[in-house]
Amino acid sequence: xxxxxxxxxxxxxxxxxxxxxxxxxxxxxxxxxxxxxxxxxxxxxxxxxxxxxxxxxxxxxxxxxxxxxxxxxxxxxxxxxxxxxxxxxxxxxxxxxxxxxxxxxxxxxxxxxxxxxxxxxxxxxxxxxxxxxxxxxxxxxxxxxxxxxxxxxxxxxxxxxxxxxxxxxxxxxxxxxxxxxxxxxxxxxxxxxxxxxxxxxxxxxxxxxxxxxxxxxxxxxxxxxxxxxxxxxxxxxxxxxxxxxxxxxxxxxxxxxxxxxxxxxxxxxxxxxxxxxxxxxxxxxxxxxxxxxxxxxxxxxxxxxxxxxxxxx
Amino acid sequence: xxxxxxxxxxxxxxxxxxxxxxxxxxxxxxxxxxxxxxxxxxxxxxxxxxxxxxxxxxxxxxxxxxxxxxxxxxxxxxxxxxxxxxxxxxxxxxxxxxxxxxxxxxxxxxxxxxxxxxxxxxxxxxxxxxxxxxxxxxxxxxxxxxxxxxxxxxxxxxxxxxxxxxxxxxxxxxxxxxxxxxxxxxxxxxxxxxxxxxxxxxxxxxxxxxxxxxxxxxxxxxxxxxxxxxxxxxxxxxxxxxxxxxxxxxxxxxxxxxxxxxxxxxxxxxxxxxxxxxxxxxxxxxxxxxxxxxxxxxxxxxxxxxxxxxxxxxxxxxxxxxxxxxxxxxx
Numbered sequence: 001x002x003x004x005x006x007x008x009x010x011x012x013x014x015x016x017x018x019x020x021x022x023x024x025x026x027x028x029x030x031x032x033x034x035x036x037x038x039x040x041x042x043x044x045x046x047x048x049x050x051x052x053x054x055x056x057x058x059x060x061x062x063x064x065x066x067x068x069x070x071x072x073x074x075x076x077x078x079x080x081x082x083x084x085x086x087x088x089x090x091x092x093x094x095x096x097x098x099x100x101x102x103x104x105x106x107x108x109x110x111x112x113x114x115x116x117x118x119x120x121x122x123x124x125x126x127x128x129x130x131x132x133x134x135x136x137x138x139x140x141x142x143x144x145x146x147x148x149x150x151x152x153x154x155x156x157x158x159x160x161x162x163x164x165x166x167x168x169x170x171x172x173x174x175x176x177x178x179x180x181x182x183x184x185x186x187x188x189x190x191x192x193x194x195x196x197x198x199x200x201x202x203x204x205x206x207x208x209x210x211x212x213x214x215x216x217x218x219x220x221x222x223x224x225x226x227x228x229x230x231x232x233x234x235x236x237x238x239x240x241x242x243x244x245x246x247x248x249x250x251x252x253x254x255x256x257x258x259x260x261x262x263x264x265x266x267x268x269x270x271x272x273x274x275x276x277x278x279x280x281x282x283x284x285x286x287x288x289x290x291x292x293x294x295x296x297x298x299x300x301x302x303x304x305x306x307x308x309x310x311x312x313x
Numbered sequence: 314x315x316x317x318x319x320x321x322x323x324x325x326x327x328x329x330x331x332x333x334x335x336x337x338x339x340x341x342x343x344x345x346x347x348x349x350x351x352x353x354x355x356x357x358x359x360x361x362x363x364x365x366x367x368x369x370x371x372x373x374x375x376x377x378x379x380x381x382x383x384x385x386x387x388x389x390x391x392x393x394x395x396x397x398x399x400x401x402x403x404x405x406x407x408x409x410x411x412x413x414x415x416x417x418x419x420x421x422x423x424x425x426x427x428x429x430x431x432x433x434x435x436x437x438x439x440x441x442x443x444x445x446x447x448x449x450x451x452x453x454x455x456x457x458x459x460x461x462x463x464x465x466x467x468x469x470x471x472x473x474x475x476x477x478x479x480x481x482x483x484x485x486x487x488x489x490x491x492x493x494x495x496x497x498x499x500x501x502x503x504x505x506x507x508x509x510x511x512x513x514x515x516x517x518x519x520x521x522x523x524x525x526x527x528x529x530x531x532x533x534x535x536x537x538x539x540x541x542x543x544x545x546x547x548x549x550x551x552x553x554x555x556x557x558x559x560x561x562x563x564x565x566x567x568x569x570x571x572x573x574x575x576x577x578x579x580x581x582x583x584x585x586x587x588x589x590x591x592x593x594x595x596x597x598x599x600x601x602x603x604x605x606x607x608x609x610x611x612x613x614x615x616x617x618x619x620x621x622x623x624x625x626x627x628x629x630x631x632x633x634x635x636x637x638x639x640x641x642x643x644x
Contacts, residue, residue, distance in 0.1 A: 205421050207415065211373055211415075212412060213408030214434075222434075
């Protein structure tokens with residue numbers, strides 16, 4: 001392929017070489033290789049202490065949820081009738097419960113259920129909500145009205161009531177609990193995605209993508225959704241906290257995960273009777289619910305700032 | 314000039330495009346017709362709101378709908394009517410046969426994708442090539458527009474405005490289209506960069522033998538780049554002819570007024586002569602000549618009819634009653 005060299009371009013190239021030379025002289029160690037977008041966001045994220053703290057706690061909880069058997073001293077259903085209601089001590093750092101089970105081990109195993117349900121509920125809600133939101137925003141008009149009115153109806157039902165209704169209809173098990181939580185929260189995702197896409201689809205590069213012959217699906221998935229990712233990720237992390245809380249709440253009232261599985265809400269519910277004498281039965285699971293939501297919210301806040309290029313320093 | 318390889322390949326006949334809004338119908342493009350030969354450059358000149366961009370979007374069948382609607386007309390590319398094509402067929406035409414460069418390079422690139430990926434996207438959309446081959450072609454394309462291929466992996470925000478517009482040009486020309494529509498490709502750039510970008514476009518256009526529809530309000534750019542010129546006013550082509558006919562043998566009072574309002578380096582004048590008044594509201598166009606209210610040479614008869622386009626010689630079309638009388642017998 002022949003290289004074109006008009007005077008203008010040649011001048012341009014010479015200028016560029018000059019610029020680069022000057023630049024290099026000034027600061028030899030400067031990395032002129034471009035920094036990928038995600039790396040830039042990562043750097044912004046870890047520069048914030050609160051966000052980093054949230055992320056570390058969150059990652060620790062995730063590790064707990066993934067490999068509880070590596071850390072837990074006992075199984076979650078090891079009953080030892082010789083040591084019921086032991087207060088926290090060196091052997092059982094969070095004490096034991098009414099059946100002599102180690103609370104610390106149960107809390108560790110509980111992370112798997114609480115966080116797992118929360119995580120899949122968010123993914124599921126994001127898939128339904130994201131699809132509906134992007135269709136509504138992209139096609140507009142009648143599709144938009146129908147989808148959004150439907151979402152308004154879902155939103156007008158208190159979400160915890162909706163989740164209760166769904167679990168009582170479907171029956172109580174982990175899958176149904178996940179479905180119930182995601183159905184009661186997906187309209188929020190749909191709204192966020194719709195709003196994000198509405199603002200992006202008017203930009204010229206979308207029209208430019210049409211002008212080069214890109215199809216609607218391609219425009220949505222390759223050009224619109226990736227650009228709408230920042231608000232979606234933030235809503236997802238904040239929503240994860242909410243989902244963990246809903247999971248615990250539903251389990252607490254007996255519609256979620258059933259004993260002996262050690263979900264945090266279930267543990268709270270089981271320890272409720274003994275709260276006057278044996279505080280550690282409710283304090284530790286409750287603390288972990290709080291810790292999980294707190295860390296997720298810190299992390300989500302940090303992510304929002306890190307993903308917003310306008311805050312670039 | 315290039316008569317042997319010249320064939321009529323784009324023909325627009327009686328194109329009418331309206332925007333139907335709640336506040337009435339905006340008549341953006343009214344009954345325009347023009348022809349283009351292969352390899353030729355046609356400039357659409359006119360004020361803001363004259364319907365230039367709408368015409369261009371009409372060619373790609375991309376008029377935003379709603380509110381826009383192509384009411385009538387035919388757009389023939391190599392004899393095929395683009396307006397009769399299915400959306401899927403049209404998708405294949407866009408990018409490979411007809412493509413468009415937009416006005417503002419700042420917003421016409423996807424901010425979170427590397428420029429190289431954006432060029433190879435269009436290549437992969439229209440050709441059956443592997444990812445690696447597409448990347449190679451994209452690198453070649455970058456080099457062609459004067460950007461080092463090493464910058465394949467850079468994001469748009471790492472480029473200056475002029476460089477971005479080069480990337481946009483690379484995307485537009487990557488599939489060797491037959492027709493390139495450029496919608497004021499240089500108005501968002503400063504003057505020195507304008508010259509460089511126009512130069513690149515011009516070189517590539519010659520190399521690839523692409524036809525070009527140039528939309529601009531810069532008569533200097535027109536003079537440098539075009540073979541033919543169409544002057545638009547209120548959604549109509551008021552004067553059409555070769556560059557020479559329109560620039561040297563200006564007929565229509567509107568075109569005349571446009572030239573009068575330009576500064577001339579050889580004349581010492583205190584003030585430029587502006588065109589009085591504003592372009593008519595396109596949602597309530599008069600049923601007589603739409604330039605009547607601002608025209609210096611208006612006559613009584615002008616208010617009675619909407620003049621038809623007349624050929625004043627060698628394909629030089631003028632839509633004005635002043636010249637209709639000469640040829641009234643011919644009509």
